[in-house]
Amino acid sequence: MIDSSFSGVRLIEVEKTYGEIDSERVVALDRVSVSFREGERTAIEGKSGSGKSTLLNLLGGLDRPTSGRIEVGDRAIDRLKPDELARYRLEKIGMIFQSYNLIPSRTAVQNVELPLIVAGVCKNDRRERAVKALEKVGLGKRLNHRPDQLSGGESQRVAIARALINAPRVVLADEPTGNLDSATARAVVDMLVEQVAASRACLIVVTHDRDLARRSAERLIRIEDGSIVEDYYI
């Protein structure tokens, strides 16, 4: 069980390496130490392969560090058992992906319901909450549309609604506007910031778009070759 007195996320000397390529181990993150405060909006920028997505996956509990420590509140999530880690993802994390990652066969409202289904919430309650979440992101009239009937912006808003449905304490967005045109991207980012601000969750956005980074965050971290090379407040 994750503690209830959440007070941010902290990475201590976190290293992530992958299997050897040409007899050399690939270092995705090299002894990174960084903290994210509650309610803080941070943008992580860097080139492809710099390690920013790896960092996001570690924070989201989708992956485990090779060494080092990741603390959420006063609990080290790198040592959680698989089921505890899944619960951490369910209760504390909301993830948004560049490719939306919606289930194609499910409608918008059914996609938003997914975390609630996993949590075992009964159908009526979760439908009510999913509808409200979609209304908040302006998709009250697109409830029963499938992803292939939605535009890119709309799909990403469905993904945002899904990420926020469980009122997570940490929202992780991996290139959330990568597939959107600039106007839509701005709208989506504004909406994301607005929604996250309302919940006082910690927002961490990974992007290689500096404009987007500045638009969405108050803090900017730049990663190169698995190390943080810049970390400042805008």
Next chain:
Amino acid sequence: MRGVDLIEFAIESMRKHPSRSILSVSGVVAGTFALSLSIAIGLGIERAVVEKFRRDDMLRKIMVRPNFGYDENTPADATIVEGGMSDAKRNRIRKALKRNYRNENMLKNYIILDRQCLKDVAKITGVRSIYPHTIGRFRAHLGETEFDVDSASVAPGDREIKERLLAGKAFDSLDDPDIVVHEFLLYRWGFRGDDDVKKAIGAKVALHSKTKRDDHKYLFPLLDELKRKGTPLGAFEEATMISLVSRLPAMIQELKISPAERSLLTLMIERFIPLVKQKAAPDRTVVVTIKGVVRESDEDTRYAWASNSMATDADVLFSVGKSAELHLQHEDADRYGFMDVVAIADREEDVETIEKEVEKLGYGTYSLVKIIKELRTTIILIAIGIGLIAIGMLLVACIGIANTMIMSVLQRTREIGILKAVGARDRDVRRLFLFEGGTIGFIGAAIGLSLSLLAEAPGNAIIRMVTPKKSVLPLDATFFAYPAWMLLGVPALVTTIALVAAYIPALRASRMDPVQSLRYE
């Protein structure tokens, strides 16, 4: 995740790939259909047969038979084959010697069913009642007309007799003093019209007990021929004839015939002399009342399995008690004993024990318990045979399910990643695919079982069509049984097999790395 949501996911996945799902379900349907049908027909036939016998109270009956004294242990010196011959012939001759010895010695240990047998068997614990079956020959008089008639005994409640009853009643008790007669006997007596048989009810019939001497028509055709031609021998002539026959062996020796012919003729005459010379028993006549009339038995059911075949063509039917009483008045009663004796057990479960006790007394036994056991074994063997084929079909279906699930896992890799990203545990993912496999199994089992239930009516019709009417199978029965344990057990078994088939793919899905899954295209 809740079960209802897992089922919803499973159905959604099946709907996404209808062709694949239909094929997988079809395999399970075929396997379940074959499995449930084989079980249902096995159970149904057994139940039908048992119920048929139980209805006639036959499962509590033990037929006590005389012990013919067959000695299977032929002494070695009785089977010595002399002379030179091939091994094959030697074996054949040895076999014949063994058979010959057995036949020659058969009656040395013959144990008849006499009055003592009735007393001894009646004392066995668990025997409720006991009665003998007897047959007889009488000269039956009704008014001025008389005929030779054959009689048989019938137990109260004999269904076959009740079914053949045209008028009056069948026997109420073991010792019913009245008789039931065949419509043919009444026809011979002049009761020709359909309703005339009713007029015979209550009529008095005088039955003159015939002795062995009277039976000479089978043994000594000359006397019978004379009688038939209206020139019966008088008492003096008959005595002369007997005397003549007695002296025949000596007379044969004086005939100018070959030794072989003499030997043959002597053999024949010696067979007849004791029969002809028997002392005539005093005449016994009993007057009885006709209480019922039975019709000629149907050709389809004549001598049907396990019926009282002696009663089928008998002209006169007695209750077993009355028949035994008349039989015991016969001078040869203690010499020949009863044909067979029927012991009724208190409970079906006691029959085997009673049979063992009867056999200890030296008698042979026969009961339907053995037949039922053999029948059950046969049915089980057939059911196992068909069941194995069905299980084979189910296993093939399971390979189909496993294949379907592997495809499903591959196609839903990204979905697995999404579910894990939003908090699904490994076990949730595992259950997701197990439910899909289980759903395929359950739907297939439900359809297969339903088809099996629908096959009952045409199945019954086909079995009735191909089954001979004299078969042990009761043609009015249903030959399929679907007990509750089967209606629940078969779907449970099939669903379990489907779950086993889906387990490996489900395990594989649950172990997928979420990061890799989310990147899967």
